[in-house]
Amino acid sequence: MSPVGERPNGPVMVAMSGGVDSSVAAAILQEAGHEIVAVTMKLWGGESDTGCCAVSDVDDARRVADQLGIEHHVFNFGDDFERDVVAPYAADHAAGRTPNPCIECNRHLKFDRLLNRAEALGFSRIATGHHARIVQTARGSRLARGADPGKDQSYVLHVLDQPVLDRLMLPVGSMTKADVRRIAADMGLRTATKPESQDVCFITNQHGRALFLGDRIPLRRGKVVDSEGHEVGSVDAVELVTIGQRKGLGLVGGTDPHYVIDIDTASAVVTVGERSSLDTASTNLESWQWFDEPSTGSVDVQCSAHGVPARGQIDVATMTVRWDQPHRRIAMGQSVVAYSDDTVIGGGIAARP
Amino acid sequence: MDGDEIYLDHAASSPLRDEARDAWIAASNLHQANPTGAHKASRDARRALDDARDVVAAAIGCEASEVVFTSGGSEADNLAVRGVLASRGGTVVCSAGEHHAVLEPVEHAGGLTFRLRPDGVPDVGHLAEILGSAADVSLVSVMAVNNEIGVVAPLGEIAETVRERSPGALLHTDAVQAVQWLDVADATQEFDLISITGHKIGGPVGTGALIVRGGLELDPLILGGGQEQGRRAGTPDVAGAVALAAAVDATVRVRHDDVARVRKLRDRLLDGLVAGLGDQVVVSAAPEGDMSHIAAGFAHVCLRQVEAEALLFLLDSHGLRASAASSCSAGAQEPSHVLASMGIPRDLAIGSLRLSLGPSSTRADVDSALRLIPQAVERLTRFGGG
Numbered sequence: 001m002s003p004v005g006e007r008p009n010g011p012v013m014v015a016m017s018g019g020v021d022s023s024v025a026a027a028i029l030q031e032a033g034h035e036i037v038a039v040t041m042k043l044w045g046g047e048s049d050t051g052c053c054a055v056s057d058v059d060d061a062r063r064v065a066d067q068l069g070i071e072h073h074v075f076n077f078g079d080d081f082e083r084d085v086v087a088p089y090a091a092d093h094a095a096g097r098t099p100n101p102c103i104e105c106n107r108h109l110k111f112d113r114l115l116n117r118a119e120a121l122g123f124s125r126i127a128t129g130h131h132a133r134i135v136q137t138a139r140g141s142r143l144a145r146g147a148d149p150g151k152d153q154s155y156v157l158h159v160l161d162q163p164v165l166d167r168l169m170l171p172v173g174s175m176t177k178a179d180v181r182r183i184a185a186d187m188g189l190r191t192a193t194k195p196e197s198q199d200v201c202f203i204t205n206q207h208g209r210a211l212f213l214g215d216r217i218p219l220r221r222g223k224v225v226d227s228e229g230h231e232v233g234s235v236d237a238v239e240l241v242t243i244g245q246r247k248g249l250g251l252v253g254g255t256d257p258h259y260v261i262d263i264d265t266a267s268a269v270v271t272v273g274e275r276s277s278l279d280t281a282s283t284n285l286e287s288w289q290w291f292d293e294p295s296t297g298s299v300d301v302q303c304s305a306h307g308v309p310a311r312g313q314i315d316v317a318t319m320t321v322r323w324d325q326p327h328r329r330i331a332m333g334q335s336v337v338a339y340s341d342d343t344v345i346g347g348g349i350a351a352r353p
Numbered sequence: 354m355d356g357d358e359i360y361l362d363h364a365a366s367s368p369l370r371d372e373a374r375d376a377w378i379a380a381s382n383l384h385q386a387n388p389t390g391a392h393k394a395s396r397d398a399r400r401a402l403d404d405a406r407d408v409v410a411a412a413i414g415c416e417a418s419e420v421v422f423t424s425g426g427s428e429a430d431n432l433a434v435r436g437v438l439a440s441r442g443g444t445v446v447c448s449a450g451e452h453h454a455v456l457e458p459v460e461h462a463g464g465l466t467f468r469l470r471p472d473g474v475p476d477v478g479h480l481a482e483i484l485g486s487a488a489d490v491s492l493v494s495v496m497a498v499n500n501e502i503g504v505v506a507p508l509g510e511i512a513e514t515v516r517e518r519s520p521g522a523l524l525h526t527d528a529v530q531a532v533q534w535l536d537v538a539d540a541t542q543e544f545d546l547i548s549i550t551g552h553k554i555g556g557p558v559g560t561g562a563l564i565v566r567g568g569l570e571l572d573p574l575i576l577g578g579g580q581e582q583g584r585r586a587g588t589p590d591v592a593g594a595v596a597l598a599a600a601v602d603a604t605v606r607v608r609h610d611d612v613a614r615v616r617k618l619r620d621r622l623l624d625g626l627v628a629g630l631g632d633q634v635v636v637s638a639a640p641e642g643d644m645s646h647i648a649a650g651f652a653h654v655c656l657r658q659v660e661a662e663a664l665l666f667l668l669d670s671h672g673l674r675a676s677a678a679s680s681c682s683a684g685a686q687e688p689s690h691v692l693a694s695m696g697i698p699r700d701l702a703i704g705s706l707r708l709s710l711g712p713s714s715t716r717a718d719v720d721s722a723l724r725l726i727p728q729a730v731e732r733l734t735r736f737g738g739g
Contacts, residue, residue, distance in 0.1 A: 004728035005667050120736030
């Protein structure tokens with residue numbers, strides 16, 4: 001009789017969200033002969049209409065696991081999600097930042113928390129249905145773009161470090177989404193044509209960000225000024241304003257369009273400018289980390305989940321990215337990820353200009 | 354993963370008793386006819402249904418006409434709370450440690466709750482306070498044996514308090530967990546409404562009853578053909594009622610000896626856990642060590658620095674079936690409202706483990722549990738709780 005918690009066959013814990021990608025990830029691993037157990041993480045306990053964390057998704061995950069003949073469990077990480085994702089999301093907005101909660105969720109929940117749980121339960125590896133690849137380099141495992149350029153999720157996974165990558169499997173990362181759906185359809189998986197979830201799971205389409213944040217942080221009226229400091233309008237909640245925004249600023253009509261180019265939450269002042277002043281030669285960074293030796297020349301730099309990368313030089317001494325061509329300003333709090341070809345080589349967060 | 358199944362989750366559902374299975378199958382074959390009809394097949398079914406009613410009435414200490422068969426404990430609880438509200442209105446009151454089948458209807462109707470003491474016993478002093486401040490209390494509901502921690506409520510004292518403070522109020526008890534461990538007929542004498550279920554005592558899932566004392570006004574939840582004395586419409590489940598009666602009868606017959614035998618096993622289990630895990634284990638409803646108020650089949654503990662979800666996973670993979678607090682509809686473990694009401698901090702409640710024994714439990718089960726649980730706890734502690 002084996003000691004409690006020891007599984008000699010190197011089993012894999014597959015995180016199944018109830019979507020098609022993780023369904024196929026589980027199927028592929030099973031096909032390859034791995035001993036697998038499926039888990040669905042229950043993260044958000046509140047309202048949701050964005051197709052995430054709902055009972056129906058857990059049901060889908062369980063029924064796919066049933067079909068594949070694998071064990072399925074549900075882990076309630078609601079407390080961790082609240083502490084590590086939702087509360088910082090609200091605090092970031094209060095501080096005038098525009099955070100990406102999916103990245104924090106990947107960092108803290110999908111990986112740290114799940115990986116620790118998996119290890120405690122005797123699983124040396126975990127797998128997910130993310131569209132990204134893990135490549136082996138001379139210096140170890142690195143994260144690379146998924147094979148389907150339209151579905152690549154390496155940006156939201158860039159925070160995963162070597163110890164995580166060493167224990168992670170991404171079976172659908174080398175496939176196109178069309179292939180994933182085809183496999184699911186061929187196997188008769190009920191998730192084959194399921195639409196994907198796009199939005200932040202804890203913000204409902206019905207009530208939106210303003211109501212969600214209004215329950216958690218004080219929302220303050222703000223002054224809108226032009227680049228000379230003249231007051232030109234007002235906003236109901238300075239915490240909800242984003243760089244590049246042009247609506248809801250209380251501006252008098254008939255002039256050229258104006259865009260938010262700076263937000264000072266402390267003094268509740270939003271600065272607007274013309275389209276051209278949205279662009280900048282450099283962007284300040286914080287928490288920058290290179291995975292290998294610092295790269296001195298221009299590299300591909302991506303600033304949003306499905307954004308097109310631009311060329312720029314990362315200067316760690318001044319903590320800036322200097323853009324080869326003027327680049328649209330980046331909202332404070334957004335992640336900035338550097339690539340060499342398809343491989344993630346570094347990442348950080350856009351700081352205050 | 355290896356070995357036989359060690360089933361220590363009787364409070365969730367107890368394996369079908371042979372008596373219930375035999376009666377169920379026989380009645381299913383014999384009595385498919387509608388018992389409300391006039392022909393012989395119907396009359397036979399009707400007699401089987403009424404025989405079952407007699408058996409349940411004798412075991413619970415009521416008249417046969419007071420037994421309303423339901424689809425189980427949740428329906429019985431809902432019928433009690435919502436039926437009283439619909440017919441009388443007023444304010445409904447229950448303990449904060451009730452099963453959700455009572456708590457939800459009470460809270461939904463804007464009712465009031467009173468807390469549990471640190472030892473899990475419903476706080477009669479707090480109930481008295483609430484009754485003193487609330488006008489027009491129509492119902493007070495307190496479960497006889499708590500489904501998570503196994504604490505036996507002082508039903509006599511509760512009845513006395515209610516009669517004194519709110520003489521017009523009806524008394525309901527969810528006795529779903531009690532039939533196995535208590536003389537329910539004796540304990541619930543003062544109560545107007547009593548819920549029982551089949552599957553906690555080796556009867557089929559989907560069977561149960563609400564005892565409604567004679568002549569009491571109670572609006573039905575299900576309207577239709579006026580079956581069950583007009584309190585619950587729908588063609589009666591004759592085979593289910595017969596199997597429920599067989600389970601109740603078998604349970605009550607052996608209860609005295611069973612309670613003594615199971616209590617010894619339970620004590621062996623708890624003593625063994627304390628010996629193996631020391632300060633890391635807390636017997637949830639026995640902060641002072643006294644367990645005289647806990648029903649014989651219940652061993653509910655909180656384990657420091659361990660997460661129940663991970664612990665249950667490990668135990669399950671070694672054949673030990675147990676549970677933690679309540680599971681949500683998705684199957685995830687939710688923090689327990691019972692432990693919260695007792696004042697047990699959330700970080701301790703996260704490590705809750707309910708081991709519940711029943712008639713089929715053996716010493717070998719207990720010894721396997723005592724081998725597996727400390728190993729699993731030790732492993733999880735090493736990994737930061739799991």
